[in-house]
Amino acid sequence: xxxxxxxxxxxxxxxxxxxxxxxxxxxxxxxxxxxxxxxxxxxxxxxxxxxxxxxxxxxxxxxxxxxxxxxxxxxxxxxxxxxxxxxxxxxxxxxxxxxxxxxxxxxxxxxxxxxxxxxxxxxxxxxxxxxxxxxxxxxxxxxxxxxxxxxxxxxxxxxxxxxxxxxxxxxxxxxxxxxxxxxxxxxxxxxxxxxxxxxxxxxxxxxxxxxxxxxxxxxxxxxxxxxxxxxxxxxxxxxxxxxxxxxxxxxxxxxxxxxxxxxxxx
Amino acid sequence: xxxxxxxxxxxxxxxxxxxxxxxxxxxxxxxxxxxxxxxxxxxxxxxxxxxxxxxxxxxxxxxxxxxxxxxxxxxxxxxxxxxxxxxxxxxxxxxxxxxxxxxxxxxxxxxxxxxxxxxxxxxxxxxxxxxxxxxxxxxxxxxxxxxxxxxxxxxxxxxxxxxxxxxxxxxxxxxxxxxxxxxxxxxxxxxxxxxxxxxxxxxxxxxxxxxxxxxxxxxxxxxxxxxxxxxxxxxxxxxxxxxxxxxxxxxxxxxxxxxxxxxxxxxxxxxxxxxxxxxxxxxxxxxxxxxxxxxxxxxxxxxxxxxxxxxxxxxxxxxxxxxxxxxxxxxxxxxxxxxxxxxxxxxxxxxxxxxxxxxxxxxxxxxxxxxxxxxxxxxxxxxxxxxxxxxxxxxxxxxxxxxxxxxxxxxxxxxxxxxxxxxxxxxxxxxxx
Numbered sequence: 001x002x003x004x005x006x007x008x009x010x011x012x013x014x015x016x017x018x019x020x021x022x023x024x025x026x027x028x029x030x031x032x033x034x035x036x037x038x039x040x041x042x043x044x045x046x047x048x049x050x051x052x053x054x055x056x057x058x059x060x061x062x063x064x065x066x067x068x069x070x071x072x073x074x075x076x077x078x079x080x081x082x083x084x085x086x087x088x089x090x091x092x093x094x095x096x097x098x099x100x101x102x103x104x105x106x107x108x109x110x111x112x113x114x115x116x117x118x119x120x121x122x123x124x125x126x127x128x129x130x131x132x133x134x135x136x137x138x139x140x141x142x143x144x145x146x147x148x149x150x151x152x153x154x155x156x157x158x159x160x161x162x163x164x165x166x167x168x169x170x171x172x173x174x175x176x177x178x179x180x181x182x183x184x185x186x187x188x189x190x191x192x193x194x195x196x197x198x199x200x201x202x203x204x205x206x207x208x209x210x211x212x213x214x215x216x217x218x219x220x221x222x223x224x225x226x227x228x229x230x231x232x233x234x235x236x237x238x239x240x241x242x243x244x245x246x247x248x249x250x251x252x253x254x255x256x257x258x259x260x261x262x263x264x265x266x
Numbered sequence: 267x268x269x270x271x272x273x274x275x276x277x278x279x280x281x282x283x284x285x286x287x288x289x290x291x292x293x294x295x296x297x298x299x300x301x302x303x304x305x306x307x308x309x310x311x312x313x314x315x316x317x318x319x320x321x322x323x324x325x326x327x328x329x330x331x332x333x334x335x336x337x338x339x340x341x342x343x344x345x346x347x348x349x350x351x352x353x354x355x356x357x358x359x360x361x362x363x364x365x366x367x368x369x370x371x372x373x374x375x376x377x378x379x380x381x382x383x384x385x386x387x388x389x390x391x392x393x394x395x396x397x398x399x400x401x402x403x404x405x406x407x408x409x410x411x412x413x414x415x416x417x418x419x420x421x422x423x424x425x426x427x428x429x430x431x432x433x434x435x436x437x438x439x440x441x442x443x444x445x446x447x448x449x450x451x452x453x454x455x456x457x458x459x460x461x462x463x464x465x466x467x468x469x470x471x472x473x474x475x476x477x478x479x480x481x482x483x484x485x486x487x488x489x490x491x492x493x494x495x496x497x498x499x500x501x502x503x504x505x506x507x508x509x510x511x512x513x514x515x516x517x518x519x520x521x522x523x524x525x526x527x528x529x530x531x532x533x534x535x536x537x538x539x540x541x542x543x544x545x546x547x548x549x550x551x552x553x554x555x556x557x558x559x560x561x562x563x564x565x566x567x568x569x570x571x572x573x574x575x576x577x578x579x580x581x582x583x584x585x586x587x588x589x590x591x592x593x594x595x596x597x598x599x600x601x602x603x604x605x606x607x608x609x610x611x612x613x614x615x616x617x618x619x620x621x622x623x624x625x626x627x628x629x630x631x632x633x634x635x636x637x638x639x640x641x642x643x644x645x646x647x648x649x650x651x652x653x654x655x656x657x658x659x660x661x662x663x664x665x666x667x668x669x670x671x672x673x674x675x676x677x678x679x680x681x682x683x684x685x686x687x688x689x690x691x692x693x694x695x696x697x698x699x
Contacts (some may be wrong), residue, residue, distance in 0.1 A: 152446060153560075155568075168446065168543065169448045234563065236563065238443060
């Protein structure tokens with residue numbers, strides 16, 4: 001199973017790279033088809049691991065990474081249905097592959113922790129991870145926006161200029177993905193606090209992960225606020241979305257440096 | 267003639283390279299004149315296959331006929347009648363055979379265009395060909411040439427970047443606007459001033475179907491005149507800043523000796539626009555938009571010099587691509603001629619195979635009669651064996667004959683037919699058995 005997923009994701013990446021270098025439509029379609037195939041096998045494998053409704057496989061770092069890779073694939077594929085945006089694939093497909101390899105390289109802990117045996121666990125994880133997946137896409141579109149803006153503003157036209165969608169489209173995608181990401185991460189935090197209230201009697205515990213996520217949440221709240229109230233658009237918001245995702249990564253992996261808290265499984 | 271003979275192909279014509287505009291203007295086809303002219307050429311010069319290509323840059327007859335060199339004087343006479351004045355022979359060119367094929371391929375692929383790589387010419391050749399086809403002036407010879415020419419044009423467009431980078435200031439401005447806004451059909455533009463360069467850019471933007479065009483000028487009459495020409499809306503000059511808040515693209519080509527739009531203006535406008543991107547194109551000399559205005563967030567300012575620089579680079583790139591394209595044309599001319607030669611020998615080879623096959627069948631029948639009761643399986647094995655023997659014996663001579671034909675050695679190719687083709691003696695001996 002692992003081999004098939006890896007092989008299809010790798011082929012997808014290969015075709016996207018071919019498209020990057022040779023710019024033939026066939027490579028793009030093949031790359032996307034392989035991605036969809038990899039995504040389907042990967043997702044069905046993940047679902048098969050669920051033995052009972054309450055044993056969601058994302059209870060260890062490997063499972064979480066695998067799940068994130070699935071959600072990223074899901075969100076990316078959904079965004080490509082209207083029309084393939086190759087340049088977004090150049091960034092997202094390697095990320096999907098990276099998180100998948102990361103997930104299979106980590107040791108699996110065999111026992112499902114009994115304290116996670118609640119329906120709130122998959123809800124909390126799915127909302128949070130979906131939020132992160134959207135934030136990844138906003139990071140990607142923001143980065144591409146900054147590259148294209150550089151081309152146009154400073155009149156330096158690299159080969160990449162013609163391969164990138166227009167600034168207005170990128171800006172809109174950036175905004176939409178932040179909106180969705182923000183909605184999901186808010187739902188993730190809410191479901192987390194309900195769970196916390198039930199299990200430990202308080203909705204907020206100053207757990208390191210909670211604090212870091214709150215910072216991420218505030219950055220994206222600021223993004224939406226500045227956009228709606230002050231009319232920030234384009235470059236500034238693109239930079240914010242890039243910073244936002246870097247903070248997401250710090251919040252996710254950096255908290256390992258601060259042991260303890262309720263999120264010790266990952 | 268049953269097969270294509272390259273020496274029967276003639277291109278007689280004139281283009282911007284060889285003649286002044288007046289000559290081309292006098293010759294250019296008027297509306298639905300092609301039918302009359304084609305019939306005239308057919309009746310007076312005995313031409314069965316002909317295409318007339320008439321664009322603003324060229325006027326050409328492409329003719330397929332026996333001994334086409336004999337009718338050149340006749341064509342000149344017809345042309346002179348149409349033009350109404352004597353024509354100079356030096357303004358015209360004649361291409362025959364291989365050169366004619368190369369010329370047709372080059373013209374169709376836009377390698378002989380005034381603006382290298384411009385895409386319209388392929389369509390113009392196509393419609394000239396189609397109107398000849400509809401009127402019954404296309405036989406299988408010109409059909410082969412033109413179908414190949416369209417294929418070559420497509421190949422060049424796919425394999426080289428000859429048509430990719432804009433080659434005029436107007437189309438470059440449009441490409442930049444599209445890289446900012448995407449689809450321009452919902453975008454609005456304003457034109458400040460009524461300079462001539464501005465008009466060129468207006469046309470480029472209108473061709474992309476922008477939704478609204480404001481024109482403003484200190485002289486309202488001139489603005490209104492342009493408005494009626496381009497179905498725009500005149501805007502009083504004092505309302506310029508209101509206009510800037512509403513539109514997405516600004517084309518400035520006024521003759522004012524100072525800045526009309528300053529950085530502060532743009533800053534204020536951008537606040538009102540809530541950051542919506544603004545594309546400023548300054549086509550005026552001296553500048554009418556403060557270069558500093560381009561530093562404001564989400565504002566993109568291009569001066570005509572910037573655009574010209576990009577266009578110059580693009581044209582250089584196109585010239586590089588043209589070298590690649592010429593190579594493709596050369597390759598395709600060669601391939602086309604070879605294929606035509608192979609086509610000549612094709613029917614001969616087919617007949618040889620047919621004769622051999624009929625011999626095989628007859629012999630097989632005799633054999634089966636002689637052998638009497640044999641199983642289906644054995645019959646099948648013997649039949650396969652006979653097919654293989656015939657095919658293998660003929661394979662090498664047929665391949666050779668094709669090669670000879672390709673190299674123009676038709677005597678040898680005919681020798682192949684004499685050796686292996688249907689022959690009374692062969693038939694007779696067969697009958698006798």
